[in-house]
Amino acid sequence: MKRLGKAEGGVRQALEYAFHEGAQFVTLTDGKTWSFYLPAEHGSYEDRRVFMLDLFERSASESAEVLYRYLDQERVASGEALETARKEYRNKNRRLAAREAIPESWHELVERKDKQLVELLTDAVESKSGIRPDEKDILNFLSRKLTADVLVPVHPPKPRGGTSSRETKVPRNIKSTDKRSFVLLGERFSYGPAIDAMVLILSELAKSDPTFLQRCSEHPAFRGHKRKYVARSAVELYPDRPDMAEKYRNLPGGWVAGTYLSNQLKIKIIRGAAEVAGITFGRDVIIDF
Structure with missing residues (x-):
């Protein structure tokens, strides 16, 4: 249990403790977000997260179903909750592996x-x-x-005039774990909070394509159950929460991006942006909070 808004910062501590104690399943919450992990599985912390429930984004019935699935006392005691989590983890990774194999398979068929x-x-x-x-x-x-x-690259960013201090090309073997920096189309950018990285990626991709943010706003990754993550106005970002109206960042062309987002949602948005731009997350966009 973490203070509100602090759950993402406690992931490493929670999973390392669980691993050393032999815990097979971990729930990390700040009251608003509930993340469910399998600490002994392979991959990054994000890979080992089976599901993240945001009570702000889900209806009461959806939230109740998720909490029952993972935390119902009888299901936990019988091992059914753990088996469900493992099955979902395997399915998620199988689907990801299949999706990533699509471009190569198409290439081979054509070749x-x-x-x-x-x-x-x-x-x-x-x-x-x-x-x-x-x-x-x-x-x-x-x-x-x-x-x-x-x-032919799709929507490559147009070079800006003059020499940029961020124009250093990054070798292909760069690791996504480099601290507080990300790589976008071979160019390294430094950032502070995670929201800075998300906004910078969206802004850079929008510079070379005036339709980019409009297309992003229509992509499923940029919409939650009740709100949008990128919109024309702050009102659209938080339709039922006027108290959140100031939690946004400006984007090119008069667009705005919400900032009241978990790191998982930020990664989801960045992945969605890569899809819209026609580039590959993990190759053309390298980042890991």
Whole structure:
């Protein structure tokens, strides 16, 4: 149990203590957010978090269901709660592994000019145009597609005039655990609080694409159950909480970003921003709070 707003700062201490004591399941809360961890599993602290419940973001019925799933006395005593958490952890990691394999699998299909892929594309063209295309045209298209996927970056930030002190290129083997800095498209940025990193990433990506923040606002990662995380006005960020109206940061083009966010939500927003920009989190955006 931590003071309100301090739960994220106690993750390392809680998991290390649990690991040494042999605890298999950990709940960390500040009263508002409830995080459930499997301390003995592999990966970063975020990887070992099975679920994070934000009472501000969820309805009463949703919150009750989550708390029952992990903390009901009978389920905990029987081991059912622990088994549920382990199953969800495995499913989450399997889905992530599959998702990350999609680009490489597509690349391989195009590179070897997979027969089924060629036939599917040929049939689709014939259905749309009424004319069956020549196989050579299909193969040439796939070759160009392969080259474009490899060589053309999507929405790269435009260089600003003059020489920037942040233009140092980062080697490929840079680690995401470098303290208080992140890497965006090969450029390292320093930051203070975690919210600074989120706002800076959104701002940098918005500089080269005037539609970026609009598209972000339509992405599921930028919306909670009751509020938006990026909007045109602070009122949209906290529709039911006028007392929170000042908790925001300005973004380019008159947009604003809410700051009353857990670190898990900030990472979710950054991942969503990478998807909108057409870049890869963990490669083009390297950060870990």
